[in-house]
Amino acid sequence: MKGAAWPVLVSACLVGVRCRYDGQERPSPGVRRLFEEGRAVAVCPEELGGLGTPRPAAGLEGGGGVEVWQGRARVVNRLGVDVTEAFQNGAREALRQARECGARRAILKQHSPSCGVGSAGNSDGTRIPADGVTAALLRSEGIQVISDEEFENP
Ligand code: SF4
Incomplete structure (x- = not known):
């Protein structure tokens, strides 16, 4: 990310926000540093979509985000509840915030059904x-997305 335009959009759980489905965080030291330096804007798409914390774990069914x-x-x-609309609303809001702050890159939490980059949680737990x-x-709107794992171990 050296030389990248700032800020970047980041998953909020990576900077210490307890917004995961289980009420926990998943801090990433490097991403947290960016945030503390004022070079990152943190969003939690699932909370932005109106889902509370904690909330029942969710996963993809029938395919990926595309x-x-x-x-x-x-x-x-x-619980078998379809939360697709909440996930889509949160994603749209995350995109809106990325545009508002001028972010052209995002560092997102790997393996999440919302934020996962090339690996996302399925409804069967895989x-x-x-x-x-x-x-x-x-990605479809031209924002470069990388996972926290790629960011920490380039
Ligand atoms: S939706 Fe994204 S930011 Fe929110 S808890 Fe899940 S991985 Fe973290």
Whole structure:
């Protein structure tokens, strides 16, 4: 990310916000540093979509984030509730905030059904080789997305 334009959009759980489904955070030292330096804007798409914290774990069903936007897959939570619309609303809001702050890159939490970059959580508890709902939207809108794992271990 050296020489990148700032700020970057980042997953809020990476900077210490307890916004995960289980009420926990997943801080990434490097991403947290960017945030503390004022070079990152933190968003949690699932909270932005109106889902509370803690909330039932959710996963993709029938495909990845790209297929969700094509209407060919969905997101369901552990209780069997379809939360696709909340995930899409949160992704749109994350995109809006990226545009508002001028972010052209995003560092997102790997393996999440929202934020995962090339690996996202499936409803059966496995991981599938696909972007999450937010990562897919940001990528399709020309924002470079990388995972926290790529950022920490380039
Ligand atoms: S991975 Fe994304 S949606 Fe999940 S808690 Fe972190 S910021 Fe929120």
